[in-house]
Amino acid sequence: xxxxxxxxxxxxxxxxxxxxxxxxxxxxxxxxxxxxxxxxxxxxxxxxxxxxxxxxxxxxxxxxxxxxxxxxxxxxxxxxxxxxxxxxxxxxxxxxxxxxxxxxxxxxxxxxxxxxxxxxxxxxxxxxxxxxxxxxxxxxxxxxxxxxxxxxxxxxxxxxxxxxxxxxxxxxxxxxxxxxxxxxxxxxxxxxxxxxxxxxxxxxxxxxxxxxxxxxxxxxxxxxxxxxxxxxxxxxxxxxxxxxxxxxxxxxxxxxxxxxxxxxxxxxxxxxxxxxxxxxxx
Numbered sequence: 524x525x526x527x528x529x530x531x532x533x534x535x536x537x538x539x540x541x542x543x544x545x546x547x548x549x550x551x552x553x554x555x556x557x558x559x560x561x562x563x564x565x566x567x568x569x570x571x572x573x574x575x576x577x578x579x580x581x582x583x584x585x586x587x588x589x590x591x592x593x594x595x596x597x598x599x600x601x602x603x604x605x606x607x608x609x610x611x612x613x614x615x616x617x618x619x620x621x622x623x624x625x626x627x628x629x630x631x632x633x634x635x636x637x638x639x640x641x642x643x644x645x646x647x648x649x650x651x652x653x654x655x656x657x658x659x660x661x662x663x664x665x666x667x668x669x670x671x672x673x674x675x676x677x678x679x680x681x682x683x684x685x686x687x688x689x690x691x692x693x694x695x696x697x698x699x700x701x702x703x704x705x706x707x708x709x710x711x712x713x714x715x716x717x718x719x720x721x722x723x724x725x726x727x728x729x730x731x732x733x734x735x736x737x738x739x740x741x742x743x744x745x746x747x748x749x750x751x752x753x754x755x756x757x758x759x760x761x762x763x764x765x766x767x768x769x770x771x772x773x774x775x776x777x778x779x780x781x782x783x784x785x786x787x788x789x790x791x792x793x794x795x796x797x798x799x800x801x802x803x804x805x
Contacts, residue, residue, distance in 0.1 A: 539612040539661060540668050542649055545571065545604035560612045561624065563675055564588040564633075567643045569604035573597065576750055580633050585640065587675045588633035591624055595754055607646040615665050616672060623676050626701045634679045642674045693731035696721060700732060700740065708747045709771035714740045749785050752778075756794045763790045 571582040575596045582588055590596050592613055652664050703720050718725040732740040748770055755766045767778035782790050
């Protein structure tokens with residue numbers, strides 16, 4: 524029987540937003556899991572280590588970080604933290620912000636900031652809004668959460684792409700390309716197919732993506748396929764043949780070769796290395 528990665532659906536306790544001090548940390552959260560909402564970490568002091576989609580993210584001192592819905596993550600370690608977790612349902616976040624966050628899942632998910640960045644003044648205000656019974660429903664709360672998310676995004680973008688490029692044609696193409704990969708990677712595996720969806724030439728798509736991310740378009744298609752394969756190898760009992768079919772390959776042998784070429788190890792070697800994840804976290 525197929526084992527699934529546990530999904531935490533009700534962490535928001537039926538509200539669209541939740542704020543929690545970083546110091547409130549439960550052992551239960553140390554499990555590997557995926558959430559159906561966005562999680563933002565606003566750390567003013569301390570150390571926080573979390574593994575996201577097989578990459579270790581280390582937050583040292585003042586830093587901001589986000590984890591998107593469906594990203595597999597596990598808390599590894601934290602020490603002397605001062606700061607907040609902010610959980611927010613995807614439905615309250617504007618489409619532009621969601622698309623930008625989805626794109627930055629490839630590029631960077633955390634950023635170092637100054638300890639006196641004014642973003643750290645906002646969670647206490649959010650707490651006060653939550654406690655103020657005279658405010659209308661949750662709309663004021665949601666507006667402030669959107670502002671916090673907007674500031675996190677701008678801090679992450681400042682460090683990566685010069686301001687003038689943020690709305691450039693190439694940046695917009697790259698963002699749309701990322702969205703198309705997420706939606707179509709099981710059926711579309713060639714740069715040409717994505718160029719068609721975007722109604723541009725494969726050459727221009729490659730040029731745009733390389734300029735914005737530092738890697739060609741084909742790299743990102745491969746990364747998405749390999750990431751999904753790693754998730755299935757680590758957290759389900761599906762065999763390599765089933766995984767190949769699940770990811771849209773007719774030929775499991777071709778898939779196995781592709782996987783080894785991109786990752787440097789066979790699918791089974793990866794599973795053995797990470798097999799403890801499937802056994803301990805259900």
